[in-house]
Amino acid sequence: MLRIAVFVSGRGSNLRAILDSPKLKDLVTVEVVISDKVNCPAFEIAEEFSIDTYYLSRKEGSIQYSDLIKYLRSIDIGFIVLAGFLKMIPAELIQVFKNRIINIHPALLPSFGGKGMYGMNVHRAVFNSSAAFSGATVHLVNEVYDAGEIIAQRSVDITDLNSAEQIAERVLKLEHELLPDVLEQIALKKIYFDNIETKSIHLIDKTDLISNVKK
Ligand code: GRF
Numbered sequence: 329m330l331r332i333a334v335f336v337s338g339r340g341s342n343l344r345a346i347l348d349s350p351k352l353k354d355l356v357t358v359e360v361v362i363s364d365k366v367n368c369p370a371f372e373i374a375e376e377f378s379i380d381t382y383y384l385s386r387k388e389g390s391i392q393y394s395d396l397i398k399y400l401r402s403i404d405i406g407f408i409v410l411a412g413f414l415k416m417i418p419a420e421l422i423q424v425f426k427n428r429i430i431n432i433h434p435a436l437l438p439s440f441g442g443k444g445m446y447g448m449n450v451h452r453a454v455f456n457s458s459a460a461f462s463g464a465t466v467h468l469v470n471e472v473y474d475a476g477e478i479i480a481q482r483s484v485d486i487t488d489l490n491s492a493e494q495i496a497e498r499v500l501k502l503e504h505e506l507l508p509d510v511l512e513q514i515a516l517k518k519i520y521f522d523n524i525e526t527k528s529i530h531l532i533d534k535t536d537l538i539s540n541v542k543k
Contacts, residue, residue, distance in 0.1 A: 330357070330515040331405055332405065332511070333407075334346065334358055334409045334410075335413035336363050337413050338370060338414075340361075340371075343370050343374070345507060346508055347379075352508055355512060358374075358377070360381065361374035361380070363381070363413075364413070393421050397421060397424050407428050407514065408421075408429040408430070409431075409511070411432055417469055427468060430466055430469065431466070432465070432466050432503055433474055435451075436464075440453050440454055440457075441475070442474055445473075451499070454486070460487050461485055463499060464499055464507075466506060466507060479519060480506060480510050482506045484498055484499065
């Protein structure tokens with residue numbers, strides 16, 4: 329069983345997708361849901377599923393990640409999933425969980441990523457770019473926003489859509505499929521991260537980003 333911690337800042341629909349996924353039932357357990365927002369709706373989902381929650385409170389103005397690391401170790405967390413977590417992950421946490429932190433991003437990275445590219449900002453940028461496709465990306469987390477190795481992507485045609493909101497809705501459906509699929513592959517050890525320097529990652533459905541522009 330892969331014991332994961334899910335980091336969230338908002339509504340938690342990807343958290344729910346993990347918890348509801350039949351394919352993950354015997355493979356993955358969400359041990360704790362962690363947030364920097366004390367009242368985030370995702371905490372209510374955690375409570376609904378009787379999962380522990382951990383609020384990243386601030387001491388003297390900043391989050392004490394060393395306390396969090398101790399806690400994650402104490403409950404034997406093997407993997408971290410960022411599902412709508414808006415804070416930058418500090419180097420000390422990345423080092424402890426090297427190649428064991430993934431993030432889901434609501435666009436086809438490396439396009440439409442980086443600082444400030446979250447939520448509707450992403451979908452508005454995609455809409456304004458005249459891209460023919462958008463999609464979802466799962467990637468490893470490193471010290472730079474949205475710049476870790478891409479593990480998997482899934483794309484969707486958006487040429488028939490007329491607003492950023494419609495793109496967001498279509499992409500979210502993809503996210504809810506892609507994230508459980510990737511977690512299944514990780515739990516089954518079909519994706520390995522330890523030898524990432526030697527490119528031993530198995531890519532699932534990695535999208536060709538060339539020609540992603542409406543004609
Ligand atoms: C998702 O679009 C995810 O890709 C992004 O933040 C959003 C979180 O949505 N990182 P939710 O909280 O899972 O509903």
